Amino acid sequence: MRKFLGLALALTMVTxxxxxxxPGGGGDSSALAPAKDVAPAASITWWHAMSGxxxxxxxxxxxxxxxxxxxxxxxxxxxxxxxxxxxxxxTAIASNAAPALVQVYDIGQAYMRDSGQVVPMxxxxxxxxxxxxxFEPAVINYYKYQDKLQSMPFNSSSSMLYYNKDAFKEVGLxxxxxxxxxxxxxxxxxxxxxxxxSGATTRWGFGPSVYGWLxxxxxxxxxxxxxxxxxxxxxxxxxxxxxxxxxxAILDWWKAGVDGGYFFNPGIDNDGAANAFNAQKTAMYxxxxxxxxxxxxxxxxxxxxxxxxxxRPDSKPKDGGxxxxxxxxxxxKSRPAAEQQAAWEFVKxxxxxxxxxxxxxxxxxxxxxxxAYDTGPSKEWATKYPQFLTAVNQIRESPQNRMTNxxxxxxxxxxxxxxxxxxxxxxxxxxxxxxxxxxxxxxxxKAIETYNKANP
Amino acid sequence: MSIRTVLSYALLxxxxxxxxxxxxxxxxxxxxxxxxxxxxxxxxxxxRPTLNNYADVLDTIPIGRYLLNSFVVSTAVVxxxxxxxxxxxxxxxxLVFRGRQILFFVFLSTLMIPWEATIIPNYMTxxxxxxxxxxxGLAVPxxxxxxxxxxxxxxxxxxxxxxxxxxxxxGASSLRxxxxxxxxxxxxxxxxxxxxxxxxxYNQYFWPLxxxxxxxxxxxxxxxxxxxxxETLRFGLVMAGVVMVAVPTLALLVLGQRQLVRxxxxxxxxx
Numbered sequence: 001m002r003k004f005l006g007l008a009l010a011l012t013m014v015t016x017x018x019x020x021x022x023p024g025g026g027g028d029s030s031a032l033a034p035a036k037d038v039a040p041a042a043s044i045t046w047w048h049a050m051s052g053x054x055x056x057x058x059x060x061x062x063x064x065x066x067x068x069x070x071x072x073x074x075x076x077x078x079x080x081x082x083x084x085x086x087x088x089x090x091t092a093i094a095s096n097a098a099p100a101l102v103q104v105y106d107i108g109q110a111y112m113r114d115s116g117q118v119v120p121m122x123x124x125x126x127x128x129x130x131x132x133x134x135f136e137p138a139v140i141n142y143y144k145y146q147d148k149l150q151s152m153p154f155n156s157s158s159s160m161l162y163y164n165k166d167a168f169k170e171v172g173l174x175x176x177x178x179x180x181x182x183x184x185x186x187x188x189x190x191x192x193x194x195x196x197x198s199g200a201t202t203r204w205g206f207g208p209s210v211y212g213w214l215x216x217x218x219x220x221x222x223x224x225x226x227x228x229x230x231x232x233x234x235x236x237x238x239x240x241x242x243x244x245x246x247x248x249a250i251l252d253w254w255k256a257g258v259d260g261g262y263f264f265n266p267g268i269d270n271d272g273a274a275n276a277f278n279a280q281k282t283a284m285y286x287x288x289x290x291x292x293x294x295x296x297x298x299x300x301x302x303x304x305x306x307x308x309x310x311x312r313p314d315s316k317p318k319d320g321g322x323x324x325x326x327x328x329x330x331x332x333k334s335r336p337a338a339e340q341q342a343a344w345e346f347v348k349x350x351x352x353x354x355x356x357x358x359x360x361x362x363x364x365x366x367x368x369x370x371x372a373y374d375t376g377p378s379k380e381w382a383t384k385y386p387q388f389l390t391a392v393n394q395i396r397e398s399p400q401n402r403m404t405n406x407x408x409x410x411x412x413x414x415x416x417x418x419x420x421x422x423x424x425x426x427x428x429x430x431x432x433x434x435x436x437x438x439x440x441x442x443x444x445x446k447a448i449e450t451y452n453k454a455n456p
Numbered sequence: 457m458s459i460r461t462v463l464s465y466a467l468l469x470x471x472x473x474x475x476x477x478x479x480x481x482x483x484x485x486x487x488x489x490x491x492x493x494x495x496x497x498x499x500x501x502x503x504r505p506t507l508n509n510y511a512d513v514l515d516t517i518p519i520g521r522y523l524l525n526s527f528v529v530s531t532a533v534v535x536x537x538x539x540x541x542x543x544x545x546x547x548x549x550x551l552v553f554r555g556r557q558i559l560f561f562v563f564l565s566t567l568m569i570p571w572e573a574t575i576i577p578n579y580m581t582x583x584x585x586x587x588x589x590x591x592x593g594l595a596v597p598x599x600x601x602x603x604x605x606x607x608x609x610x611x612x613x614x615x616x617x618x619x620x621x622x623x624x625x626x627g628a629s630s631l632r633x634x635x636x637x638x639x640x641x642x643x644x645x646x647x648x649x650x651x652x653x654x655x656x657x658y659n660q661y662f663w664p665l666x667x668x669x670x671x672x673x674x675x676x677x678x679x680x681x682x683x684x685x686x687e688t689l690r691f692g693l694v695m696a697g698v699v700m701v702a703v704p705t706l707a708l709l710v711l712g713q714r715q716l717v718r719x720x721x722x723x724x725x726x727x
């Protein structure tokens with residue numbers, strides 16, 4: 001299914017690139033917000049990719065907005081997961097049927113910008129002198145290109161260490177002091193690994209999924225760049241640079257753990273890694289902060305879950321930190337000015353502290369405005385899930401620089417897949433770490449060159 | 457019972473367990489709570505079966521409406537495919553006209569065009585006629601099938617030519633021969649085309665997602681996607697949804713099978 005959608009996506013991208021340039025032309029980043037006196041449209045449509053409880057939370061926000069005023073009615077449409085939504089958006093753009101507001105995932109950022117189909121959020125912010133001073137810097141910086149906000153951050157999460165406090169106690173580790181550096185994680189993992197009488201491992205110390213996002217996060221805590229031109233934020237990236245000493249150190253650490261039998265390798269399987277942690281097959285693992293509630297509900301008190309800072313090199317580089325992930329909201333250029341205006345009104349509403357606090361407590365994502373932490377729902381959430389504090393502190397303490405802002409590439413989805421293949425081939429011993437890094441970088445540089453040529 | 461029979465039954469039993477295993481696991485997981493699934497080693501049979509997952513599916517998505525939509529669309533596609541494919545196949549097998557062979561190969565060559573390549577043109581057509589969010593938008597693009605036509609043509613070619621001659625001598629028109637001889641004789645193969653068409657439509661994901669924007673017009677597979685949450689996968693919930701979606705099709709298959717067998721035994725010409 002994935003492969004198949006990937007193909008559909010690629011095809012629609014080609015079509016969008018060929019036929020979609022009619023209104024406004026491709027790559028036009030100077031697009032302006034409509035004049036301030038434009039009356040907002042009576043109704044707009046918002047495409048999102050949130051299902052289940054998150055989908056309910058979205059509908060709650062919209063219902064709140066619709067009843068808070070009488071001029072604009074927002075309608076939500078669930079369009080499948082992030083990939084499906086983007087594929088559908090591309091098809092819709094080609095035939096001029098895109099909605100006014102869309103939610104697109106983090107790694108679709110450069111693609112959305114280069115499509116020239118978006119009115120940058122900064123245009124509205126500047127026009128209305130809308131204040132973003134209370135916004136979480138780590139979150140807002142992720143969606144900036146050349147220091148201009150392209151879209152409005154919406155659902156944001158980061159990565160952190162999850163660990164089994166009971167297992168820590170069992171082997172004599174301090175359950176309130178999770179390991180932070182690569183060596184500390186490896187040492188703790190060795191102690192936490194258990195074997196049965198026949199020598200088969202019954203519990204591994206650490207079990208991260210082979211997930212490209214985790215590698216990106218490890219590069220950021222290593223204070224290393226993923227791509228050139230300031231991770232593609234000062235100017236469009238022309239090549240990826242993760243085949244550095246930092247990249248090699250990450251792979252060597254990972255590989256040594258798997259070879260030594262104290263890191264579990266679930267393969268490219270995020271849900272499998274999460275399930276292994278729930279099933280106490282692994283005692284520590286790294287994943288999104290947004291998974292916290294799911295873990296707590298599933299584990300249901302069978303053991304106590306602790307959360308800690310994301311792993312980093314032994315030198316703890318002071319420029320290193322965490323990147324946020326998630327999705328953001330784009331206002332589409334192809335819609336009439338009145339609809340864009342209506343979308344902007346809704347975006348402003350969604351960024352109010354009360355809405356953000358409720359959103360956090362309904363979903364487990366970070367509130368984007370700091371004042372939201374003072375609202376009732378957010379405080380309740382903090383009491384119920386004290387482990388979330390780690391996540392908040394972690395992004396607060398991350399220094400803001402190009403490394404921790406994270407990379408932006410038009411071919412980010414492919415880059416993520418390529419790094420996964422790279423990690424896997426190292427873990428399985430098919431390639432040495434440096435050779436794998438170099439091969440992956442060479443492949444991606446070719447892809448970037450093609451992309452940049454196709455989207456001048 | 458001979459050893460041979462015992463052996464072949466044993467082999468068949470093993471084979472059927474292997475084939476049915478994923479389905480049985482889905483059923484088993486759908487009856488487990490999330491914390492029970494998350495134990496190691498993974499359990500095979502639920503210890504304390506629960507229907508909570510099913511209740512949650514009903515709470516999360518309007519599954520009844522989705523099932524109805526899928527049935528309406530799939531049935532419409534099957535009817536459409538049977539009509540167009542059998543008529544086309546009849547022309548390609550019984551009627552003699554200039555360029556028949558070439559036309560048939562052109563027809564077949566459309567099998568080589570990947571469906572993905574036609575998504576955007578199809579979408580634009582549907583949008584232009586204003587069929588987004590309608591049953592016809594979901595069904596009409598799939599009402600002709602080159603594969604089904606090919607299958608039926610091969611089957612029609614097996615029908616003895618003598619029957620055609622006899623019908624003509626008795627003064628039957630082409631249409632009469634088609635309706636009262638060809639169709640009854642081809643019931644099994646028509647059943648195959650119907651089931652194939654039904655299942656492939658029923659399992660469609662991207663097209664229904666593309667042409668519908670209202671919850672009320674969506675189909676089952678889109679519904680299953682709605683059960684997959686972005687940050688946490690609830691295996692039990694997804695499996696409960698899968699079971700609810702799969703059961704009607706399985707029932708249909710069981711019912712259809714009798715029809716297929718009956719069709720197979722209806723012989724026409726002897727010797």
